[in-house]
Amino acid sequence: MRDIDLKTLRLLVAVCDHRNIARAAEEAHIEPSAISKRIAQLESDLGVPLLSRSRRGVEPTAAGIALLEHARNVLFTMERIASDVAAFGGGLKGRVSVCASASAIAEALLDDIASFMRAPAHQNIRVDVEERLSLELVRQLREGAASVGVCWDNVDLQGLAHRPYRQDRLALAVHADHPLAAEASVSFEQALAHEHVGLPPATAVHTMLQRAAARVGKTVSYRVIVSSFDAAFRVVAAGLGISVVPVEVAETYRPVLGIRVVPLTDAWAERRFVVCFRDFDALQPAAQRMVEHLVERAARAAPA
Structure with a gap:
């Protein structure tokens, strides 16, 4: 399986928060098709559907909910790492x-x-x-x-x-x-x-x-x-x-x-x-x- 990149995780979290790919794309300043492609690739790599799509928007599947929890923790940890390490630059x-x-x-x-x-x-x-x-x-x-x-x-x-x-x-x-x-x-x-x-x-x-x-x-x-x-x-x-x-x-x-x-x-x-x-x-x-x-x-x- 490919390594999961942070940008894809960040986009997945945004989509789940907004329950809408278009709004997540607008917030990230990219095309909705780019988000769809990234999430489709992630679903392919993991072998499970992560989002359930309907006319009203998208909802995370059971697997998507599990991944979403991990994604939030990973992104939070990465932000902490960047903050803590960068802090050593001055005093x-x-x-x-x-x-x-x-x-x-x-x-x-x-x-x-x-x-x-x-x-x-x-x-x-x-x-x-x-x-x-x-x-x-x-x-x-x-x-x-x-x-x-x-x-x-x-x-x-x-x-x-x-x-x-x-x-x-x-x-x-x-x-x-x-x-x-x-x-x-x-x-x-x-x-x-x-x-x-x-x-x-x-x-x-x-x-x-x-x-x-x-x-x-x-x-x-x-x-x-x-x-x-x-x-x-x-x-x-x-x-x-x-x-x-x-x-x-x-x-x-x-x-x-x-x-x-x-x-x-x-x-x-x-x-x-x-x-x-x-x-x-x-x-x-x-x-x-x-x-x-x-x-x-x-x-x-x-x-x-």
């Missing part, structure tokens, strides 16, 4: 892809990235941030789908290089009328006597809590499973359970929702995060600078 530029755990994003990471991007020397650096489960984060870094990751240091990094980042401490978020609300601090074992609001089983914190409960011969009783800390706090505020959450995140919701935040006394409740990557020397200069900035900013914020 420190580029794009840094960051994937991070929910805890890291909910706490200080976005503020740290904003601080990085506000620096005059970094004004031409673009940053993509995606939330990922820790295991998926590690996989993306190992496969080269992301440049930099931020997650809890208890995760199996599978050989990734890493540097220390920030710390946090876990606590219980409880309703103001809950029996534990008046406590100055509690152990996780005490909390196991009550119903919990938790994050999905695939998250690192869910696994950690299950293991902590098993060590004392108990299990966590989940009344509600939610997908985010925001949802967890709102369920707690509704009086439907208690939730293990980072103190740094809880302090944002405490005055708004009227909940209580009770520190956990367990040693494992103090967590450390890391900035991880495959190979620092192999990172683009912009990504190297990002790693250095995150580590330095965290070090300045660390308690003496």
Whole structure:
């Protein structure tokens, strides 16, 4: 099969968007017959019809819809490649892809990235941030789908290089009328006597809590499973359970929702995060600078 050229893909996308070959041709400043010829050749090369033609215009076939999705991704990637590579023509530029755990994003990471991007020397650096489960984060870094990751240091990094980042401490978020609300601090074992609001089983914190409960011969009783800390706090505020959450995140919701935040006394409740990557020397200069900035900013914020 011949290689599929980008212009044909771009024209196919335009035809599908307009549902009309003539309008796509007008937009591309070429003759409709030229588009028809290119798409006919592509259909011949692939061995399947891509468009269904009628008096009202054209519609992608099932095969056309599948190709259209890939075509959009390919064109977007090519535009990114051109933009990122061209950016190296003048100063420190580029794009840094960051994937991070929910805890890291909910706490200080976005503020740290904003601080990085506000620096005059970094004004031409673009940053993509995606939330990922820790295991998926590690996989993306190992496969080269992301440049930099931020997650809890208890995760199996599978050989990734890493540097220390920030710390946090876990606590219980409880309703103001809950029996534990008046406590100055509690152990996780005490909390196991009550119903919990938790994050999905695939998250690192869910696994950690299950293991902590098993060590004392108990299990966590989940009344509600939610997908985010925001949802967890709102369920707690509704009086439907208690939730293990980072103190740094809880302090944002405490005055708004009227909940209580009770520190956990367990040693494992103090967590450390890391900035991880495959190979620092192999990172683009912009990504190297990002790693250095995150580590330095965290070090300045660390308690003496």
